[in-house]
Amino acid sequence: MHVGIAWGVRSQVPAWASMPLVPDIRWFFGSPWKYSLSPQSAAASAYFWTSRDWQRDYAEVWRTVAETFRNDPWVAGYDLYNEPHPLPIPPSVFESRYLWPFYARLITEIGAVDPRHLFIVESTLFDDSGTLVEPLSAPNIVYSPHFYFGSLVKVPFEQDSPNAPAARLRQRSFEARLLPAPLWIGELGIDGYASGAAAYTQSAVTTLDELGSGWTWWQWRQDGGWGIRSTDGRRLDAGSLARLARPYLQAAPAGVTATAADHGLAISVDAGANGGARLIEVAYPGLTRGRPEAAGGCLVDSSWSEGELVLSVAPGAACSIAIR
Numbered sequence: 001m002h003v004g005i006a007w008g009v010r011s012q013v014p015a016w017a018s019m020p021l022v023p024d025i026r027w028f029f030g031s032p033w034k035y036s037l038s039p040q041s042a043a044a045s046a047y048f049w050t051s052r053d054w055q056r057d058y059a060e061v062w063r064t065v066a067e068t069f070r071n072d073p074w075v076a077g078y079d080l081y082n083e084p085h086p087l088p089i090p091p092s093v094f095e096s097r098y099l100w101p102f103y104a105r106l107i108t109e110i111g112a113v114d115p116r117h118l119f120i121v122e123s124t125l126f127d128d129s130g131t132l133v134e135p136l137s138a139p140n141i142v143y144s145p146h147f148y149f150g151s152l153v154k155v156p157f158e159q160d161s162p163n164a165p166a167a168r169l170r171q172r173s174f175e176a177r178l179l180p181a182p183l184w185i186g187e188l189g190i191d192g193y194a195s196g197a198a199a200y201t202q203s204a205v206t207t208l209d210e211l212g213s214g215w216t217w218w219q220w221r222q223d224g225g226w227g228i229r230s231t232d233g234r235r236l237d238a239g240s241l242a243r244l245a246r247p248y249l250q251a252a253p254a255g256v257t258a259t260a261a262d263h264g265l266a267i268s269v270d271a272g273a274n275g276g277a278r279l280i281e282v283a284y285p286g287l288t289r290g291r292p293e294a295a296g297g298c299l300v301d302s303s304w305s306e307g308e309l310v311l312s313v314a315p316g317a318a319c320s321i322a323i324r
Contacts, residue, residue, distance in 0.1 A: 019043040042088045049098040059109045070114035077118025080106055083125040083146055091124055092132045100134035107138045120144045128153045130171055133178040143176040144186035151190035166207040173211045189218035191225050192240040201243045209260045217244055245285030252280045264324040269298055271318035280311040296321030
């Protein structure tokens, strides 16, 4: 799991953080951004980013969290700030003068307590536009934008292009290389019953496969809409789940690579290893795809159990293994 502290775009400003004489007006009642667009929310956000006292309090909380989890092997990393947005600061000014310097200071302070876990940094969430990236000289960084372009965030004319979401995801990959850090889309999703949901999902996850990026699909228990499972937990949207469930290489020795191929997985094995048979572990979504079959010239044996396919490969051999 990853640990995050939410001071995000959908949070109302608590009483202690309210700015004097600034009204709390919800301009767009039906919009998910109604809290962020309130003058009170914008004022509190601007104060957080432009002053150091709230940031010191924020860092102190994170140090306490890090002290608690620094020896926990089940925690992958710390998501430092949920969905930062620039309002009312201009985006490029916000990112260069405030966001990236803030991340650098926070990583230094948390790293003094726990240098072993990942530091997950997010992009600016501003209509899913690009983020001006400043390189971070810090270890263990993961770049984790949230991506709702064309699903939750509607940009007139642009999202109607079938290639638009893929182009935006490639832009996120470019930003990750500038940081530099691996790309992991921390949130991604669409209403499964919306027009074009299947094509959107297929395009997004295929592009992320091509980019070598990990991702997390955002959903909750709901009857229809964004829910994969119903509110009472008894019904499963198998169609949406089948579009998401994809096989991937879970563990393997050096010299083994895998790419998505024809709804399955193509594994390439080099001949560099010596000793006994080599084991390759593949996570395979048996619930939606059934039992997998593997075939390859250097494949000695295979076993299948509860979503995991274990392949035994002959030592010193090179071949391709197809899993379908």
